[in-house]
């Protein structure tokens with residue numbers, strides 16, 4: 001491998017804790033928009049996206065100092081002809097002027113978002129019953145939810161790591177996001193989040209960091225450093241029970257602490273056949289963190 005893109009640990013900027021999927025009383029959430037933002041602010045987040053269901057964006061509520069609210073939407077559209085397969089698209093960075101027709105296809109929605117200066121990602125692929133071909137058919141999405149707390153704690157379909165790897169194996173470059181998808185703000189609050197490195201706490205800087213993959217996702221473990229040095233990828237973390245280097249097909253490697261043990265660093269020598277490598281670590285409570293993939297040069 002070679003020609004590796006930089007990781008967020010190699011650039012300047014500040015870290016921000018973000019939740020990019022939440023619902024309020026504007027759709028089927030239990031809390032008013034201002035209350036959603038306040039809950040996240042009190043829990044130490046700096047960025048929240050209000051992604052109420054609907055074909056349009058909504059006015060962004062007033063929020064407190066130090067909290068960036070990103071006007072957004074979640075739009076559902078059928079995937080293919082079979083029932084029970086549906087895209088839920090998160091459109092980040094749109095306010096009330098944004099709307100799409102209820103006859104628009106998923107690709108038309110992604111394109112409309114792009115034209116509006118927004119970005120989109122695929123929500124909960126496992127919960128939605130999406131197959132690999134649905135994901136790689138959608139050009140221009142920046143990522144998919146590798147973890148969705150609501151989907152996980154309601155029906156155990158919140159973890160979409162296989163969907164992610166199957167897309168990456170087909171050279172479909174998507175990032176992995178961990179989100180809450182809060183409706184109730186009980187079990188679906190604070191389960192998974194994104195730590196993002198951005199130049200400033202502004203919508204433009206946050207969207208740029210998302211587009212360039214300058215973030216990692218986690219349900220608990222902290223990633224302290226992760227970078228490629230020569231032909232080696234090296235990571236340091238908060239104490240975890242395993243660190244996995246996940247690669248194309250049967251490549252990759254997992255380092256295990258062993259029964260009752262914990263580790264906080266690991267390294268992996270990149271192989272010529274590795275198309276990409278991403279790192280996952282799991283802590284003693286079974287909570288996972290995911291880096292974005294690093295790619296082989298063509």
Ligand SMILES: [Zn+2]
Nearest residue numbers: 074088123124
């Ligand atoms: Zn959804």
Ligand SMILES: [Zn+2]
Nearest residue numbers: 021023074181
């Ligand atoms: Zn949702």
